Amino acid sequence: MSKISKLLIAILAILMTGAVAQFVAINRENNENIKIDSAESGQIEADKPFKVGIVLSIGGLGDKSYNDLAYEGTRLAQEKLGIEYSYIEPATSIETEMAYGAHHLRQYAKEDYDLVIATGFLFKDACEKVAQEYPDVQFVIIDSVVAAPNVTSLTFKTNEGSFLVGAVAGMVTKTNTIGYIGAQDTEIFQEFRNGYEQGAVYVNPEVSIASRIVGGDNPFAVPNRGYELANELIAQQADVVYTVAGATGIGAIEACKEKGIYAIGVDSDQDYIAKGTVITSMMKKIDTAVYTAIELAMKGELESGILEFNIANGGIDTSPFTHTRDQLPADALAKLDQIKKDIISGKIKLN
Incomplete structure (x- = not known):
């Protein structure tokens, strides 16, 4: 079993191409196509840094999968768009994560972060609750749907x-x-x-x-x-x-x-x-979805509802x-x- 331990210890950076492909995401609520700009657009001018808080899902960083992708999308937004970000790694069990999820999201909302990202379906109830408490803060949730005027749901086929x-x-x-x-x-x-x-x-x-x-x-x-x-x-x-x-x-x-x-x-x-x-x-492609949501939010173009990623728009695929x-x-x-x-x-x- 030592091979597994070595795999866990290994730190491998997720490779990005440096440019995020253009997506057409579906806003189901309005039933219309939304064109999403490429990451080539560069940093967006702003009077103050755009602050993003992301609460990662159970397992945290180093999973070489879900959380690492969400984090990479946020990190890329810092590199390309000039945002500031902070992240919270979750508790060690589903029960405690669900119990403290609202606390984590609320921490960013009350500190006036411009965008708060909930990584995963386990945060659905917490996101619904905190979004209602902070109607002027924009929230994003991945892999779940929260129907609220200040929440955008990123879903995948x-x-x-x-x-x-x-x-x-x-x-x-x-x-x-x-x-x-x-x-x-x-x-x-x-x-x-x-x-x-x-x-x-x-x-x-x-x-x-x-x-x-x-x-x-x-x-x-x-x-x-x-x-x-x-x-x-x-x-x-x-x-x-x-x-x-x-x-x-x-x-x-x-x-x-x-x-x-x-x-x-x-x-x-x-x-x-x-x-x-x-x-x-x-x-x-959670990394691309997160980056896209942040870029739209910075431009004031992130709407409530659902952004769906699938084979047709390149959000789902096999490896090459x-x-x-x-x-x-x-x-x-x-x-x-x-x-x-x-x-x-x-x-x-x-x-």
């Missing part, structure tokens, strides 16, 4: 991205059994699983899926548990394992590497963690197969490209 990596799993499996590990058995994680299974079966009707749920007080930061659950799935003949559980997935990747099977990363491009083992990653392109079936990338087009056009309908 994770079932679309999971469909794509499921299709990859369906194309590379030899046993026709693939595995899934989710942090919790809740609606948001069921969306990941369902998309994954649907994509796999779409390209390979013989595929079956074996699942495990991490559970517990902190399912996002227990790589040893991810290692154990991945080995359970491997014992059931799974030869591809997709883990949606933050840093817990690091342990699952290690188990896959040891047993010589494929893993699938989540949120960020995790292919580098075990080159050749992580066949692809479901990229959920930097280390595994030659391990794919000959026509795999062409098939994947067509699947993307069919999802965008509506030809492929996801449950």
Whole structure:
């Protein structure tokens, strides 16, 4: 298990291209397209620094996934736009995070921060409460919807991205059994699983899926548990394992590497963690979404409602197969490209 410890200790910077692609996000409330400017716009002139407070989700920094991406979007806004920011890392359990979430958000609101970001669905109730208490402060919440005039919700079509990596799993499996590990058995994680299974079966009707749920007080930061659950799935003949559980997935990747099977990363491009083992990653571009929200807020253009990120606007995708392109079936990338087009056009309908 020493390999897992080494992976946890390693500090790897999330690479950015330096320019955030233009997005078209959907404001469901107004049912209209919003064009989002590129990060090339440079720093925005202001009389005083624009202050952003971000409350990270359970697991904190170093997860090589969800929190690191949210933080990177804020850091990039400092570099490109000249903002000032502060961050709070959360408690060590779901119960305490939910109990103290409002306190953390309120801390930034009462200190006159211009934008307060709640990272994750666990902050939904806290965000609703504090946004009502501070109607003149703008809030952003990721992966949840809060209907309030001063809250913008950043949502992602994770079932679309999971469909794509499921299709990859369906194309590379030899046993026709693939595995899934989710942090919790809740609606948001069921969306990941369902998309994954649907994509796999779409390209390979013989595929079956074996699942495990991490559970517990902190399912996002227990790589040893991810290692154990991945080995359970491997014992059931799974030869591809997709883990949606933050840093817990690091342990699952290690188990896959040891047993010589494929893993699938989540949120960020995790292919580098075990080159050749992580066949692809479901990229959920939280960094770009956070940067976009901050830039709009600075311009006075951030509206309440929902900004949705999906395959069509580039907010959801697979990793670029930097280390595994030659391990794919000959026509795999062409098939994947067509699947993307069919999802965008509506030809492929996801449950």
